[in-house]
Amino acid sequence: xxxxxxxxxxxxxxxxxxxxxxxxxxxDGPVLVLLHGxxxxxxxxxxxxxxxxxxxxxxxxxxxxxxxxxPMRADAELSLPGVARLVAEFLQRLDLREVTLVxxxxxxxxxxxxxxxxxxxxxxxxxxxCDAFDNFPPGLTGRTLALTGRLSPRLFGLFMQxxxxxxxxxxxIAFGWLTKRGDAATARWMRPVLRQPGIRRDAVRLLxxxxxxxxxxxxxxxxxLPRFDRPALVIWAREDRVMPPExxxxxAALLPQGRLVEVDDGYTLLPLDRPAELARIIREFVRATxxx
Numbered sequence: 001x002x003x004x005x006x007x008x009x010x011x012x013x014x015x016x017x018x019x020x021x022x023x024x025x026x027x028d029g030p031v032l033v034l035l036h037g038x039x040x041x042x043x044x045x046x047x048x049x050x051x052x053x054x055x056x057x058x059x060x061x062x063x064x065x066x067x068x069x070x071p072m073r074a075d076a077e078l079s080l081p082g083v084a085r086l087v088a089e090f091l092q093r094l095d096l097r098e099v100t101l102v103x104x105x106x107x108x109x110x111x112x113x114x115x116x117x118x119x120x121x122x123x124x125x126x127x128x129x130c131d132a133f134d135n136f137p138p139g140l141t142g143r144t145l146a147l148t149g150r151l152s153p154r155l156f157g158l159f160m161q162x163x164x165x166x167x168x169x170x171x172x173i174a175f176g177w178l179t180k181r182g183d184a185a186t187a188r189w190m191r192p193v194l195r196q197p198g199i200r201r202d203a204v205r206l207l208x209x210x211x212x213x214x215x216x217x218x219x220x221x222x223x224x225l226p227r228f229d230r231p232a233l234v235i236w237a238r239e240d241r242v243m244p245p246e247x248x249x250x251x252a253a254l255l256p257q258g259r260l261v262e263v264d265d266g267y268t269l270l271p272l273d274r275p276a277e278l279a280r281i282i283r284e285f286v287r288a289t290x291x292x
Contacts, residue, residue: 015089017076021069022061022090025053030286031096032058035087037105037130037269038145039066039203040189044104047275052283061090064202065106067189071198078202079209080106081217084113091121098123100286104271105130105178105243109218115232116224124231124289126282129240129268132247133222136215139242144173149207153200156193160200163190177241180265182272225254231289235281237270238262259285 012021023042032052034045042060049058063083064072072078077085087110091099101122103111108130115125131138137146148159162168166183170176175186192199232255236248245262252260261281266273 012070013090013093015086015093017064017078017082017086018072019070020061020063020086020090022059023049025049025056025058027053027055027057029056030290031099032056032282032286033087033091033096033099033101034058034060034271035063035101035103035107035110036060037065037107038142038206039193040105040185041067041069041192043185043188044269044271046271048271048279048282051276051279055283056286059094059096061087063087063107063110064206066199066203066206067192068199068202069192071196072202076202078205080109080206080214081113083206084110084117088114088117088119088121091119097121100124100126100282102126102128102282103130104128105268108132109136109221112218112221112225115228116221118227122230124233124286125228126233126235126285127248127251128235128270128278129237129243129248131218131243132251134215134219135243135247136218137210139177140172141174141178141242142210145207146210149204149210151204153197153204156204157197157200160190160193163187164194172241175269177267179267179269179272182269185272222251222254225251226256229256231285232258233282233285234258234260235270235278236260236262237266237268237273238264239266240268242268 036044041062045060062068108127137143234248234252252258270278
């Protein structure tokens with residue numbers, strides 16, 4: 001399997017695109033695979049995982065979305081559909097079955113791609129305040145990132161130097177409308193792209209795919225969601241300013257076994273803003289849909 005443990009619970013695996021780091025709490029409980037968004041890493045899920053790991057196996061990969069640790073291969077397909085296929089490869093290589101696949105922000109877009117493709121290893125799906133329908137790139141943050149993808153990797157790195165400053169990170173064009181309380185995490189997420197030319201190269205390659213063609217793929221995925229015949233949960237921040245709450249309601253209505261929970265006092269990144277509440281909702285969903 002070519003996995004290597006680095007520290008307790010932290011592993012690396014060699015996939016077709018390159019080396020992927022991931023967190024794995026272990027255990028015999030139901031398996032949760034937790035996906036993050038653009039310019040984020042697996043630590044997005046640290047709070048909910050600490051709670052859920054008491055009775056679940058929580059696995060959180062750091063995907064090549066701009067805050068990863070190892071540059072990808074030069075020939076890797078760095079597009080969002082390509083990263084979704086990398087998630088499917090990750091599930092296969094770890095031989096994970098009947099997983100509850102959970103995605104927040106761009107991670108929810110990846111989950112929708114896999115749901116639309118009928119990925120057989122997914123037993124349940126959870127979409128947490130995420131890109132949906134025509135909302136791509138989402139909000140001021142997404143549109144700003146897409147524009148920066150037009151820069152060269154060197155200029156992109158110079159632009160991102162501004163993210164060292166907390167007041168800049170808290171702007172609506174950065175993370176200000178994505179999280180109420182998670183600035184410490186957003187500061188950590190900036191380190192790889194600030195320090196590693198290879199990560200800047202990967203980020204620019206990926207951001208250049210944030211275009212109309214990818215939006216059309218997201219809209220097509222939504223059209224296929226009524227075919228997803230497994231349990232599905234949509235969790236949305238009621239105050240979300242980037243991912244419209246109406247999209248959460250539409251997604252839940254499209255899914256044959258869909259249900260919706262709206263959460264107060266948080267923005268898009270509910271794993272940072274409401275970790276305990278998010279863990280409670282996911283735990284109750286898994287219990288309610290377990291096969292006796």
